[in-house]
Amino acid sequence: MIGKHTTIFIETALQKCNSLSHIKQIQSHLISTSLFQFSLSSRSKLLELTSISSYGDLSYATLIFNYINHPLIYDYNALIRGHAQSSNPQIALYLFLSMLRASQKPDALTCSFVLKACARALAKFECYLMHSLVFRSGFMVDMLLQTTLMDVYCKVGEFRDAKKVFDEMPKRDIVSWNALICGLAQGSFPNEALKLFYKMLGTGLNADEITVLGALSACSQMGALKEGDKIWCFIKEEKLDMKVVVCNAGIDMYSKCGFVDRAYEVFRTMRCKKNVITWNTMVMGFAMHGHGIEAIALLKEMECVGVFPDTLTYLGVLCACNHAGLVDEGFRLFNLMEEKGIVRNVKHYGTVVDLLGRAGRLNEAYGIINSMPIVPDVVLWQTLLGACKTYGNVELAEIASRKLVEMGSDSCGDFVLLSNVYATYKRWNDVGRVREAMNSRVLKKVPGFSYTEVGGILHKFINGDRSHPSWREIYAKLDEIMYKIKEHGYVPGTRFVLHDIGEEDKEYVLSYHSEKLAVAFALLKSSQETPIQVIKNLRICVDCHAVLKLVSKVYNREIIVRDRARFHRFKEGTCSCKDYW
Numbered sequence: 001m002i003g004k005h006t007t008i009f010i011e012t013a014l015q016k017c018n019s020l021s022h023i024k025q026i027q028s029h030l031i032s033t034s035l036f037q038f039s040l041s042s043r044s045k046l047l048e049l050t051s052i053s054s055y056g057d058l059s060y061a062t063l064i065f066n067y068i069n070h071p072l073i074y075d076y077n078a079l080i081r082g083h084a085q086s087s088n089p090q091i092a093l094y095l096f097l098s099m100l101r102a103s104q105k106p107d108a109l110t111c112s113f114v115l116k117a118c119a120r121a122l123a124k125f126e127c128y129l130m131h132s133l134v135f136r137s138g139f140m141v142d143m144l145l146q147t148t149l150m151d152v153y154c155k156v157g158e159f160r161d162a163k164k165v166f167d168e169m170p171k172r173d174i175v176s177w178n179a180l181i182c183g184l185a186q187g188s189f190p191n192e193a194l195k196l197f198y199k200m201l202g203t204g205l206n207a208d209e210i211t212v213l214g215a216l217s218a219c220s221q222m223g224a225l226k227e228g229d230k231i232w233c234f235i236k237e238e239k240l241d242m243k244v245v246v247c248n249a250g251i252d253m254y255s256k257c258g259f260v261d262r263a264y265e266v267f268r269t270m271r272c273k274k275n276v277i278t279w280n281t282m283v284m285g286f287a288m289h290g291h292g293i294e295a296i297a298l299l300k301e302m303e304c305v306g307v308f309p310d311t312l313t314y315l316g317v318l319c320a321c322n323h324a325g326l327v328d329e330g331f332r333l334f335n336l337m338e339e340k341g342i343v344r345n346v347k348h349y350g351t352v353v354d355l356l357g358r359a360g361r362l363n364e365a366y367g368i369i370n371s372m373p374i375v376p377d378v379v380l381w382q383t384l385l386g387a388c389k390t391y392g393n394v395e396l397a398e399i400a401s402r403k404l405v406e407m408g409s410d411s412c413g414d415f416v417l418l419s420n421v422y423a424t425y426k427r428w429n430d431v432g433r434v435r436e437a438m439n440s441r442v443l444k445k446v447p448g449f450s451y452t453e454v455g456g457i458l459h460k461f462i463n464g465d466r467s468h469p470s471w472r473e474i475y476a477k478l479d480e481i482m483y484k485i486k487e488h489g490y491v492p493g494t495r496f497v498l499h500d501i502g503e504e505d506k507e508y509v510l511s512y513h514s515e516k517l518a519v520a521f522a523l524l525k526s527s528q529e530t531p532i533q534v535i536k537n538l539r540i541c542v543d544c545h546a547v548l549k550l551v552s553k554v555y556n557r558e559i560i561v562r563d564r565a566r567f568h569r570f571k572e573g574t575c576s577c578k579d580y581w
Helices: 004-015 020-032 040-052 058-067 073-084 090-101 108-121 124-136 143-155 159-168 174-186 190-202 209-222 225-237 244-256 260-268 276-288 292-304 311-324 327-339 346-358 362-371 378-391 394-406 412-424 428-440 471-486 503-511 514-525 542-554
Strands: 449-454 457-462 532-536 559-562 567-571
Touching (some): 040 058, 073 108, 090 108, 108 143, 124 143, 143 159, 190 209, 209 244, 225 244, 244 260, 276 292, 346 378, 362 378, 378 394, 412 428, 449 514
């Protein structure tokens, strides 16, 4: 029989452990006194510390576990918990199966740890099995477990099931609301996340920093400035802007909604201490808007106030130089990284290759790739191939294309770019050969699509799309737009339609790009004083860029386009990118 005082003494000693060597000493004592197999609470505490403490060792915890003759629920829970939060959460799922085979009945804690493993391993099927087990075991009354289940469904992309769990909860706390709001915001349902945010406020629950982070993230995704403004006012009223993580999200939201000046205002007026993430977020905001000089100034200021720039800071500044056409300054900063002892990764090299490629310095860009101390990835060669398309360099395009094939790239964009290089020189036989290779690999070009928000509702448009309920009005408006801008000197950029078809057909192809449809719809349905905001999945094309500049002048409307790479703010016939993108 184990004495109560002995157990208390051992557990007290375990609580005071601050290194793995201390744990091993207590383990030795337990084994030498035969207490290891009988002092169950001491043993599970030992396993827990070894599995999840900052000084623990999961592989060592597994050795301890394997030494147990007949592991009990507490032993399994400790090890499952440790593996659930490790870099290999699948092991937690294997342990759970082993536990069931050993006829150990899981408790609510077991289910919680296994669900967290499902979330980290993105194990959708296992998540459904756990839901069934939780229901059959009568654990659905556990609000924390229901919240965990809902969070897992969001993480594996099953938002309907997450919503169903939420709707069926007899009682919800702030954690439950936060799990679904953040899950929807990070998924593809930002509009639903905002609706849920306002619904939660209507119940009288007080939002916390996690709640507003989810709401701000939803606004960032949609580019919903009005909603973002309302939420930022709420944050200030509730004094949630005293948290640096909330201010960082506010800066990011305003930047992604197309208003970097407001992002900078949040940055300057912060009442809490800025951290390196704050500075990086602001630098990246400037980068997205092509404000290279401002990003460089911020880097210098950052160093002056004693905040050490990291790899992300330099990546942001290099991107800013790239979008602003500051080639020599960007190249200087790239070289400065080595002097500062900051390790350059593949993204830094990729940005510099893009910087040189956009400026037409293709041989230098190719030289950078060849001199890299790390293996170039697919993106680097794709970047060079894109620059070759812009400047019509067939020789380098063929080299980049061969490298991509060798690396096993299956992106249809690689073939399209090479095809476009050949088409520039009207080498239609080579175009046909490339497209045959595309067809043999069953590759399809990613369709361009754009979103615009009108009246709090997101409207999606695809190139040449006629599925929108108002498509006839939209097409009529677009015809009107084209007629008006031609009076102001617009000439369709048919040279950028790289197909062997007639001029009239080329003009038709250009006319119905998704961003043009989105802008036409916004002109029809939104008020004159409201800026038109469009989010596009690809880079804006040269013709659309020319059209939107003229539309902003002819219709006296500000148009903000967020494409895959950056922001374009069209106003009074000019663009913030200064025609460099």
